[in-house]
Amino acid sequence: MTQKLVVIGNGMAAGRMLEHLTEQAPDAYSITVFGAEPRVNYNRILLSPVLSGEKTFDEIVTHDDAWYAARGITLVKGGEITAIDRAARTVTARDGGVTPYDRLVVATGSMPFIVPVPGHKLPGVVAYRDLDDVNAMLAAAENGGRAVVIGGGLLGLEAAAGLRMRGMAVTVLHLMPTLMERQLDTAAGYLLQQAMEARGIDVICRANTHSILGEDHVTGVRLDDGTEIAADIVVMAVGIRPNAALAKSAGLAVNRGLLVDDHMRTDDPSIHAVGECVEHRGQCYGLVAPLFEMAKVLAAQLAGDATAAYEGSVTSTKLKVTGVDLFSAGDFAEGEGREEIVLRDAARGVYKRLVIKDDRIVGAVMYGETADGGWFFDLLRKATPIADMRDTLIFGQSFAGGAKLDPMAAVAALPDEAEICGCNGVCKGKITATIADKGLTTLDQVRAHTKASASCGSCTGLVEQLMALTLGDGFTRNAVQPVCACTDLGHDDVRRLIVAKGLKSVPAVMQELEWKTSCGCAKCRPALNYYLVAAWPGDYADDYQSRFVNERVHANIQKDGTYSVVPRMWGGVTNAAELRAIADVVDKFQIPSVKMTGGQRVDLLGVRKEDLPAVWADLNAAGLVSGHAYGKALRTVKTCVGSEWCRFGTQDSTGLGIRLEKIMWGSWTPAKVKLGVSGCPRNCAEATCKDIGVICVDSGYDVHFAGAAGLEIKGTEVLGHADTEDEAVEIILALTQAYREQARYLERIYKWAARVGLDAIRAQIMDDVEQRRLLAARFLFSQQFSQTDPWAERVAGLHAHEFRPMAHFEPREAAE
Amino acid sequence: MNAMTTSWIDVGAVTDVPPRGSRVVKEAGGDIAVFRTANDRIFALRDRCPHLGGPLSQGIVHDTGVTCPLHNWVIDLETGQARGADEGCAGVIPARIEDGRIHLLLDREG
Numbered sequence: 001m002t003q004k005l006v007v008i009g010n011g012m013a014a015g016r017m018l019e020h021l022t023e024q025a026p027d028a029y030s031i032t033v034f035g036a037e038p039r040v041n042y043n044r045i046l047l048s049p050v051l052s053g054e055k056t057f058d059e060i061v062t063h064d065d066a067w068y069a070a071r072g073i074t075l076v077k078g079g080e081i082t083a084i085d086r087a088a089r090t091v092t093a094r095d096g097g098v099t100p101y102d103r104l105v106v107a108t109g110s111m112p113f114i115v116p117v118p119g120h121k122l123p124g125v126v127a128y129r130d131l132d133d134v135n136a137m138l139a140a141a142e143n144g145g146r147a148v149v150i151g152g153g154l155l156g157l158e159a160a161a162g163l164r165m166r167g168m169a170v171t172v173l174h175l176m177p178t179l180m181e182r183q184l185d186t187a188a189g190y191l192l193q194q195a196m197e198a199r200g201i202d203v204i205c206r207a208n209t210h211s212i213l214g215e216d217h218v219t220g221v222r223l224d225d226g227t228e229i230a231a232d233i234v235v236m237a238v239g240i241r242p243n244a245a246l247a248k249s250a251g252l253a254v255n256r257g258l259l260v261d262d263h264m265r266t267d268d269p270s271i272h273a274v275g276e277c278v279e280h281r282g283q284c285y286g287l288v289a290p291l292f293e294m295a296k297v298l299a300a301q302l303a304g305d306a307t308a309a310y311e312g313s314v315t316s317t318k319l320k321v322t323g324v325d326l327f328s329a330g331d332f333a334e335g336e337g338r339e340e341i342v343l344r345d346a347a348r349g350v351y352k353r354l355v356i357k358d359d360r361i362v363g364a365v366m367y368g369e370t371a372d373g374g375w376f377f378d379l380l381r382k383a384t385p386i387a388d389m390r391d392t393l394i395f396g397q398s399f400a401g402g403a404k405l406d407p408m409a410a411v412a413a414l415p416d417e418a419e420i421c422g423c424n425g426v427c428k429g430k431i432t433a434t435i436a437d438k439g440l441t442t443l444d445q446v447r448a449h450t451k452a453s454a455s456c457g458s459c460t461g462l463v464e465q466l467m468a469l470t471l472g473d474g475f476t477r478n479a480v481q482p483v484c485a486c487t488d489l490g491h492d493d494v495r496r497l498i499v500a501k502g503l504k505s506v507p508a509v510m511q512e513l514e515w516k517t518s519c520g521c522a523k524c525r526p527a528l529n530y531y532l533v534a535a536w537p538g539d540y541a542d543d544y545q546s547r548f549v550n551e552r553v554h555a556n557i558q559k560d561g562t563y564s565v566v567p568r569m570w571g572g573v574t575n576a577a578e579l580r581a582i583a584d585v586v587d588k589f590q591i592p593s594v595k596m597t598g599g600q601r602v603d604l605l606g607v608r609k610e611d612l613p614a615v616w617a618d619l620n621a622a623g624l625v626s627g628h629a630y631g632k633a634l635r636t637v638k639t640c641v642g643s644e645w646c647r648f649g650t651q652d653s654t655g656l657g658i659r660l661e662k663i664m665w666g667s668w669t670p671a672k673v674k675l676g677v678s679g680c681p682r683n684c685a686e687a688t689c690k691d692i693g694v695i696c697v698d699s700g701y702d703v704h705f706a707g708a709a710g711l712e713i714k715g716t717e718v719l720g721h722a723d724t725e726d727e728a729v730e731i732i733l734a735l736t737q738a739y740r741e742q743a744r745y746l747e748r749i750y751k752w753a754a755r756v757g758l759d760a761i762r763a764q765i766m767d768d769v770e771q772r773r774l775l776a777a778r779f780l781f782s783q784q785f786s787q788t789d790p791w792a793e794r795v796a797g798l799h800a801h802e803f804r805p806m807a808h809f810e811p812r813e814a815a816e
Numbered sequence: 817m818n819a820m821t822t823s824w825i826d827v828g829a830v831t832d833v834p835p836r837g838s839r840v841v842k843e844a845g846g847d848i849a850v851f852r853t854a855n856d857r858i859f860a861l862r863d864r865c866p867h868l869g870g871p872l873s874q875g876i877v878h879d880t881g882v883t884c885p886l887h888n889w890v891i892d893l894e895t896g897q898a899r900g901a902d903e904g905c906a907g908v909i910p911a912r913i914e915d916g917r918i919h920l921l922l923d924r925e926g
C-alpha cells in the first residue's frame with residue numbers, strides 16, 4: 001500500500017518540496033497538504049509587487065488547483081492543524097477532522113513578530129506576511145490617508161514603497177540609526193534612506209515606539225520622545241519568529257526553531273521539517289534560497305535517497321522596490337584583520353564596499369549598481385583567493401583594464417558555474433544548456449524549465465541577456481508588445497499601473513510611467529485616454545486633444561475633409577417625423593449624399609465641418625441624437641421584426657434591441673461594439689457575426705459573442721442561455737464591462753476573447769453570478785456619466801473653436 | 817497693377833488655439849493649419865497632407881509633429897516634412913508670437 005504523507009503548511013518550502021517529490025517519485029505517497037491560508041500555493045516574496053500594483057495575485061500563483069489535481073494531491077485550503085498525535089500518528093485540524101500519516105512534514109513557516117506595545121491589538125494594526133495582510137493594506141489605501149510602518153528592514157520598506165505607490169502618506173519608524181542595518185552598512189543605509197525620502201516616504205530612525213493610539217481603531221503612533229504621528233493603518237514589520245509552537249506542543253525538540261538534522265529530520269524519525277520553521281546547525285533562515293535547498297534535500301530523502309544532506313547556506317539579500325538597486329551578502333562588519341575596498345560615485349549614487357579577510361571576500365554591500373552582486377557572491381561562497389585581481393576587483397567582473405564592457409559581453413564572460421538566480425540557485429551553464437536542449441525561446445519557458453527568474457525576479461535582466469546570447473536573433477526580448485515607441489510597457493501593464501498608482505491624467509501617466517517622448521503620439525494618446533475614461537468614470541476629464549478627429553468632432557471625416565452624419569435609429573426603427581427632419585436637413589444644407597448604412601440607419605455624407613453644429617441642431621429638434629458611427633463606442637444594434645410581426649418570431653427582438661441600445665449608447669469601449677438581435681434562429685439580423693448577438697428561442701435568449709464580419713469573418717461563440725429578457729440584458733452589460741476593463745485599446749471583442757480564452761470569459765459572466773452582477777453594476781455606474789448627447793453639447797457651444805476658422809482672409813481684404 | 821509683398825499678419829491670439837491642437841486660417845492661397853504644442857510653441861503649415869491632401873489641422877498633435885487623420889502619416893511641424901519612411905512636404909508658413917498674438921508671414925496684395 002502507498003504510504004500516507006501529510007504536509008502541514010502550504011508555503012514556499014512545502015510547494016517546492018512537493019514539486020521535486022512528485023517529479024522524482026510520483027507514486028511513492030498518497031499526499032495530503034494542510035494549508036492554513038484559504039488559497040492555493042503562491043510566491044510569497046512577490047506580495048510586494050501585488051501590494052504596489054505591479055502584479056496581480058493571479059500572476060504570483062505557483063500551483064493552481066489543477067496542479068494538485070494532476071498530481072493526485074489533496075489540498076485542504078484553510079485547513080489549520082492544531083495538534084499532532086505522535087503515538088497515534090495522526091494530525092487534527094481546527095474543524096476536528098483527524099488524518100493519519102505514515103510520514104509527516106512540518107512546514108509552518110514563521111510568524112511575524114508583533115511588538116507588544118499598548119494598542120498592538122487595535123483594529124488597523126497589521127503584519128506583513130500573507131495575502132490577507134496585503135488585502136488589509138489595500139483596503140486601507142483605498143481611502144488614501146496615512147500609514148505608519150514600524151520596522152525599516154526588507155519587509156517594512158517594501159510595504160512602505162507599496163503603500164506609497166497606492167497613494168498613502170507613509171512614515172517608516174526604525175529603531176536603529178540606519179535602515180536595513182542587518183544587511184547594509186551605514187553608508188548604504190543612508191543612500192537607501194535618501195531614496196525612500198525621494199519617493200515621498202518619511203523615515204524616522206532611532207524611533208522607539210511607545211504605544212499605538214486609538215479607541216476602537218488605530219489613529220496614530222506615539223514615540224518614546226512624545227512625538228505623535230497620525231495613522232489610519234500601522235504595519236508591523238519588525239521581524240519574524242519560526243512558527244514552531246505546534247511542533248513544540250507535540251513534544252518535538254524545539255530551540256529557536258524546530259530542530260532538524262542534515263537530513264531534515266526532527267527527533268521523531270517519521271517527522272521531517274522544512275522552511276523557516278526549522279533551526280538547522282543553530283541557524284534559522286528568513287529568505288527563500290536556503291529553504292529551496294532544504295526542500296530539495298527533503299524531497300530526495302522522502303523519495304528514498306538516504307544520503308541527501310543539507311549543509312547550511314550563506315545568503316544574500318536584494319530589496320524588491322522598483323528603482324532601488326541594492327545587494328548585500330556575507331559579513332561586512334569592520335574588525336580585526338579585515339580590510340575593505342570602497343567605491344563611491346556620488347553623481348550616479350553608486351556605493352560599493354567589499355570586506356576582505358585572509359585574501360577572501362567575506363562581505364559585500366552594493367547600492368545603486370548591483371550587476372556584479374552575483375559574481376561577488378560567488379567569490380564569497382567559494383572562498384576564492386582574490387590577490388590577483390585585487391586592484392580592479394571593485395570595478396566588477398567586466399572590468400578589462402579601462403572601459404566598461406557592455407553588459408552582454410559581461411554576461412558572455414561569466415563562467416558556466418556563475419550563479420544567475422540566487423533564489424533558486426541556478427547557474428549560467430544550466431540555463432544555456434536547457435535553452436539549447438529544450439529549444440526554449442521565451443522567458444516563461446526558461447522560468448518553467450529552470451526556475452531561473454521565477455521567484456523574486458530580480459535576475460530577469462541577466463536571464464534575458466543569456467537568452468539573447470544563446471539564441472541570437474531568435475530571441476525577442478520581452479514578449480510583451482509595447483503600446484508604441486513612446487514606452488516599453490505593454491497595454492496590460494499600462495492599464496494596471498493607471499489603476500494601481502491612481503493616475504488620473506494623460507500627463508500623469510506619461511510622467512509616472514516614464515514615457516520616452518514629451519507628449520506621446522497618435523497611437524498611445526487615444527489608448528491612454530480610453531484607459532483613463534474606463535478606469536475613473538465620472539472622475540476623469542476627457543482629454544479631447546488625445547482623441548482621433550472623429551471622436552473630437554463627433555462625425556466621420558471623409559476623404560475630402562468633409563464629414564458624415566449618422567443619427568441613431570434605435571434598433572433600426574424610425575418614423576415619419578425623423579425621416580422628414582432628415583429630408584429637411586438634407587435640403588437645407590444641400591447635403592450631397594444620403595445612404596442606408598449596413599447598420600440599419602441613414603448616413604448623410606459630405607457635410608461641411610462648419611455646418612455640423614447647425615445640422616445637429618435641426619436633427620436634435622426632431623429627437624435624433626448622435627449614432628456614434630465614428631466612435632470606439634457602441635455603434636448599432638441591428639434587429640429583426642421579431643414576435644411583433646413575424647410568423648416565426650419567438651420573442652420581441654426589436655424591443656430587446658431598442659432596450660439594449662438605450663442602455664448602452666454613449667459608452668466608450670476599447671474598439672467599436674456592434675450588436676444584433678434576431679427573433680429566431682433564421683437570424684435575419686445577422687446576430688451571429690456581431691460582437692454581441694442574441695438569438696431568441698422559445699425558451700428564452702441565446703447570448704452569443706465574439707463574432708466578426710469585417711477584416712476577418714468569424715461566426716460567434718455561445719456565451720450562454722438566459723431564461724428572461726432581464727437576465728439576457730444583465731449578461732450583455734456584464735460582458736461589455738468585462739471587455740471595457742480587460743481588452744487592449746483597438747482590440748475587438750473577438751480578438752480579446754481569443755487572447756484571454758472563451759472559457760475565462762464564460763467563467764466571469766455565466767458561472768460567477770455575483771461577478772456578473774458586479775460587472776453590470778459597474779457598467780451602469782459609468783453610463784451615468786456618458787449618456788449626454790455629444791451633438792447637443794456642441795450645439796450648445798462646447799468646443800465651438802473646432803467648427804470655426806480662427807481667421808478668414810478674403811482676397812484683397814485688408815490685413816485687419 | 818498691385819504687387820505681391822510678404823508681411824507679418826496677426827491671425828489671432830495664442831490662446832485661440834488649444835494646446836496640442838490646431839485651428840484653421842482661411843486665406844486666398846488655401847487653408848493654413850496653425851498648431852500650438854504642449855509647451856506653447858506655434859507652427860503653421862499648409863492644411864494639406866503631402867500624401868493625399870488630408871487636412872492636417874484635424875490630426876493629433878504630439879511634440880512637434882502632427883499625425884494626419886486620413887492615413888496616419890506623421891508630419892514634422894518645424895520642417896513640414898513627413899517623418900519616418902514617408903516622403904513629402906507640407907509647405908511651412910513662418911510663424912511668430914508677439915505679445916501673445918500669432919503672426920504669420922503671408923503673401924499680400926499690396
Ligand code: SRM
Pocket residue numbers: 556557558563564566595596597598599600601603629635636674708709710711712748
Ligand atoms: C457607413 C458604413 C458603410 C455603409 O455605407 O453601409 C460604414 C462605413 C465605414 N466603415 Fe464600416 N461601415 C458600415 C458598416 C460596417 C459593417 C456592417 C455592420 O456594421 O453590420 C462592418 C462589418 C462588421 C464589423 O464591424 O466588423 C464594417 C466594418 C468596418 C471595418 C472593419 C472592422 C474590423 O475590425 O474588421 C472598418 C475599419 C476599422 O474600423 O478599422 C470600417 C470602417 C468604416 C469607416 C468608418 C472607415 C473610416 O475609418 O472612415 C467608414 C466610415 C464612413 C462614414 O463616414 O460613415 N468598417 N462596417 C456602415 C455604417 C454602419 C452604421 O450605421 O454605423
Ligand SMILES: Cc1cc2nc3c(=O)[nH]c(=O)nc-3n(C[C@H](O)[C@H](O)[C@H](O)COP(=O)(O)OP(=O)(O)OC[C@H]3O[C@@H](n4cnc5c(N)ncnc54)[C@H](O)[C@@H]3O)c2cc1C
Pocket residue numbers: 008009010011012013014034035036037044045046047048079080081082107108109110128129130155158243246274275276277285286287288289291318320423456
Ligand atoms: C512580503 C514578503 C517579501 C519577501 N521577500 C523576499 C525576498 O525578496 N527574497 C527572499 O528570499 N525571501 C523573501 N521573503 C521571505 C520568504 O517569503 C520566506 O522565506 C518563505 O516564504 C518561507 O517559506 P516557508 O514555506 O518556510 O513559509 P511560508 O511561505 O510562510 O509558508 C508557511 C505556510 O504554513 C501555513 N501554516 C502555518 N501553520 C500552519 C498550521 N498549523 N496548519 C496549516 N498551515 C499552517 C501558513 O499559513 C503559511 O501559508 C519575503 C517574505 C514576505 C512576507
Ligand code: SF4
Pocket residue numbers: none
Ligand atoms: S468597405 Fe467600409 S471602409 Fe471600405 S470603402 Fe466601403 S465604407 Fe469605406
Ligand code: FES
Pocket residue numbers: 865866867868869870884885886887888889
Ligand atoms: S492624406 Fe495624410 S496620410 Fe494620407
